[in-house]
Amino acid sequence: MSKIEWPLWEVFIRSKQGLSHKHVGSLRAADEEMAINNARDVYTRRSEGISIWVVESKNVVASDPSEAGPLFEPANSKAYRHPTFYEVPEGIKHM
Amino acid sequence: MEKNNLDSLDTIFQDKVDREIKIEPKDYMPDAYRKTLIRQISQHAHSEIVGQLPEANWVTRAPNLRRKAVLLAKIQDEAGHGLYLYSAVETLGADREDTIDDLHEGRAKYSSIFNYPTLTWADMGMVGWLVDGAAIMNQVPLCRCSYGPYARAMVRVCKEESFHQRQGFEIVTQLAQGTPVQKEMAQEALNRWWWPALMMFGPNDADSTHTAQSMKWKIKRHTNDELRQMFVDATVPQAELIGLKIPDNDLKFNEETGHYDFGEIDWDEFWQVVKGYGPCNTERVSARKKAKEDGLWVREAANVYAEKRARRNKKVS
Ligand SMILES: [Fe+2]
Ligand SMILES: [Fe+2]
Numbered sequence: 001m002s003k004i005e006w007p008l009w010e011v012f013i014r015s016k017q018g019l020s021h022k023h024v025g026s027l028r029a030a031d032e033e034m035a036i037n038n039a040r041d042v043y044t045r046r047s048e049g050i051s052i053w054v055v056e057s058k059n060v061v062a063s064d065p066s067e068a069g070p071l072f073e074p075a076n077s078k079a080y081r082h083p084t085f086y087e088v089p090e091g092i093k094h095m
Numbered sequence: 096m097e098k099n100n101l102d103s104l105d106t107i108f109q110d111k112v113d114r115e116i117k118i119e120p121k122d123y124m125p126d127a128y129r130k131t132l133i134r135q136i137s138q139h140a141h142s143e144i145v146g147q148l149p150e151a152n153w154v155t156r157a158p159n160l161r162r163k164a165v166l167l168a169k170i171q172d173e174a175g176h177g178l179y180l181y182s183a184v185e186t187l188g189a190d191r192e193d194t195i196d197d198l199h200e201g202r203a204k205y206s207s208i209f210n211y212p213t214l215t216w217a218d219m220g221m222v223g224w225l226v227d228g229a230a231i232m233n234q235v236p237l238c239r240c241s242y243g244p245y246a247r248a249m250v251r252v253c254k255e256e257s258f259h260q261r262q263g264f265e266i267v268t269q270l271a272q273g274t275p276v277q278k279e280m281a282q283e284a285l286n287r288w289w290w291p292a293l294m295m296f297g298p299n300d301a302d303s304t305h306t307a308q309s310m311k312w313k314i315k316r317h318t319n320d321e322l323r324q325m326f327v328d329a330t331v332p333q334a335e336l337i338g339l340k341i342p343d344n345d346l347k348f349n350e351e352t353g354h355y356d357f358g359e360i361d362w363d364e365f366w367q368v369v370k371g372y373g374p375c376n377t378e379r380v381s382a383r384k385k386a387k388e389d390g391l392w393v394r395e396a397a398n399v400y401a402e403k404r405a406r407r408n409k410k411v412s
Contacts, residue, residue: 004394005192008185025182025248028191030397031404042178045171046255065121 009035011042013049021053029054081091112313117243128312131305132242133187135314136193140180142206145198145379147173149213150222158216160342165262167221172255181250186244194244199384206230207365208295210373217270217284223263225292225330231294232326236316243313262335266371271337278338286342293357294365296323296361321397327355 006028010020024043029035033055043049063071079085088095104123111118118124147170154170157163181191191346197203208226213219230319234256237249270281297303309315327346332340345358348386 004391006192006398008395016380024186025179025244026185027178027182030394032395033403040174041177045175046377056199062121064124065119 006030006034009039009054010060011035011039011056012053012055013039013043014051015049017050021051026057096132111309112241115313118241119245125162127308131309131312131314132161133184133194136180136184136187136245137189138204140177140184140194141203142196143173143177143180144225145205145383148379148382149209149211149375150219152213153216153219156216157219160238162266165187169259169262171221172259176252176255179251182250183244186377196389199380199387201371201380204369205379206295207368208291209379210368210375211287211291212374214287215280217280218288220266220281221272221284221288222261223261224258224267224333225263225288226295227256227259227263227324228330228412229292229295231260232329236322239316241311241313253390258355265337268337271339271405276404282339289342289354292322292361293327293360294368296326298321298362298365323358324354331355347406
């Protein structure tokens with residue numbers, strides 16, 4: 001069978017006003033217009049969305065999970081960024 | 096990569112799985128895990144797609160507009176399920192069209208249940224009630240599968256499946272409570288579908304080669320026999336309630352175990368169908384092949400159109 005494929009697109013859906021778009025999966029489509037229409041049919045058959053983003057998968061730049069240790073290390077050693085790091089004297093309110 | 100290094104990566108991987116940490120697409124995973132998932136998820140996708148065919152057989156002959164709209168919506172969901180799953184399989188580095196060609200060339204399988212014909216309208220009821228019912232038993236535990244994209248696809252699928260089962264049960268119930276001829280039609284359909292539905296859970300545990308490894312990897316959470324028992328326990332009382340008889344003379348509630356005992360499955364029939372000699376195997380695969388071939392020009396044209404539009408947009412800007 002000859003191989004004619006459509007590019008792969010990542011689909012992001014905003015489920016309601018006030019929430020961010022969230023990744024839901026991917027699909028194949030010839031162009032961005034078809035990608036939006038297909039995303040509607042594949043991912044919002046039960047009104048799961050009010051807005052759709054599609055991004056061609058090859059344009060997504062991702063961090064490497066095997067490098068996650070060093071990449072996120074700077075945050076790990078800074079416990080003082082969290083409120084629980086600090087001791088609040090007994091009796092102190094609204095803090 | 097060095098052997099020692101690989102060993103320790105495998106240990107870290109299994110440790111993550113043991114601690115219920117999901118494996119995501121770019122994470123390290125053993126080759127065998129990746130291969131197993133590609134095989135399982137693509138075959139699951141094929142089952143969703145091929146599964147549309149026996150139901151499509153009744154769309155134009157649905158008894159009324161409501162039934163027709165419901166059946167169409169259900170079939171459209173199955174197409175969606177197939178697409179969620181092809182999307183998941185592509186995260187493993189497999190090519191969607193390659194997996195589809197595997198199906199068309201006979202290298203990949205799909206659920207054997209779809210190799211049975213849908214002879215009467217009552218079969219639409221049985222497919223929803225029993226086939227989707229059995230699929231739900233299989234799929235609910237897959238929502239906790241160790242591979243993130245598969246688990247997430249299953250969550251979406253499971254949300255949609257309960258409508259499928261209910262619409263089927265509604266059809267069966269109405270027939271079972273209808274005229275004697277309608278009731279007979281429902282009973283006859285149950286007689287044909289019951290055993291193939293039980294076969295959907297696969298071979299007995301003793302004969303299931305992949306189960307132990309899949310459970311260690313937490314792809315699978317229950318054995319075939321456990322799932323089959325859960326299905327029987329859930330379904331038998333439903334049949335009783337609407338006055339249909341399960342076609343199994345050995346079926347009996349066991350007070351001691353709290354489960355239904357049931358008769359022996361005809362494994363010869365099961366293997367015959369798996370090996371390609373079921374009533375509709377050839378028909379199903381050739382229908383899929385024809386759909387791909389007939390649609391080729393559409394895909395080609397859409398690509399050319401997309402290119403042309405991109406060129407035109409470039410000129411304008
Ligand atoms: Fe499905
Ligand atoms: Fe379904």
